Amino acid sequence: GQSLEQPSEVTAVEGAIVQINCTYQTSGFYGLSWYQQHDGGAPTFLSYNGLDGLEETGRFSSFLSRSDSYGYLLLQELQMKDSASYFCAVNRDDKIIFGKGTRLHILP
Amino acid sequence: TGVTQSPTHLIKTRGQQVTLSCSPISGHRSVSWYQQTPGQGLQFLFEYFSETQRNKGNFPGRFSGRQFSNSRSEMNVSTLELGDSALYLCATRSFPGVRDTQYFGPGTRLTVL
Numbered sequence: 434g435q436s437l438e439q440p441s442e443v444t445a446v447e448g449a450i451v452q453i454n455c456t457y458q459t460s461g462f463y464g465l466s467w468y469q470q471h472d473g474g475a476p477t478f479l480s481y482n483g484l485d486g487l488e489e490t491g492r493f494s495s496f497l498s499r500s501d502s503y504g505y506l507l508l509q510e511l512q513m514k515d516s517a518s519y520f521c522a523v524n525r526d527d528k529i530i531f532g533k534g535t536r537l538h539i540l541p
Numbered sequence: 542t543g544v545t546q547s548p549t550h551l552i553k554t555r556g557q558q559v560t561l562s563c564s565p566i567s568g569h570r571s572v573s574w575y576q577q578t579p580g581q582g583l584q585f586l587f588e589y590f591s592e593t594q595r596n597k598g599n600f601p602g603r604f605s606g607r608q609f610s611n612s613r614s615e616m617n618v619s620t621l622e623l624g625d626s627a628l629y630l631c632a633t634r635s636f637p638g639v640r641d642t643q644y645f646g647p648g649t650r651l652t653v654l
Contacts, residue, residue: 466642474647475544475630475645475647476630520582520583526596527588528585531583531584533581533582534582534583
């Protein structure tokens, strides 16, 4: 089978750094993506890792290690507007498979 | 303009059928459909490209779709069940490819009573 595992919830403090992990039991996929979804909104694309290593986009960074079947999304300088759900996803056989999402709570 | 979906909300009863619509970003020819529920997250239904279904998820045959020559897509659910209550999202991209950057519409909230 194929699945992606993420923590269901993470809590962090405004201004801090938080890491959301994604582990997977699937092979032969092309890359790992991350999406953000605010309550009542549509998922929006954040980042993509086609190769192992770190990709940085402003306050957000994403990492992939295929040998460890592991990736993460790193959010720095947390702001209240970052309160949302975050999904990792892989493209395998041209089907995009999503994790069940991590709800990020930010405390003032 | 972004991806648009209609209607935004829909209430149906068991046994009825429903048709949802998705209009992609101009130039996008690939349209995928997802079902989102609190328990199961985002689940892939199917993807259409150039009016042909390219891929299909693990949903029963009650779920079907089609794509028109202008890339607009519709999905249909027949014989509705209570468990079909969900947010239905479509996502579009220029064409199917390795880098899976998709753009999601706002979704249609379907409630089955």
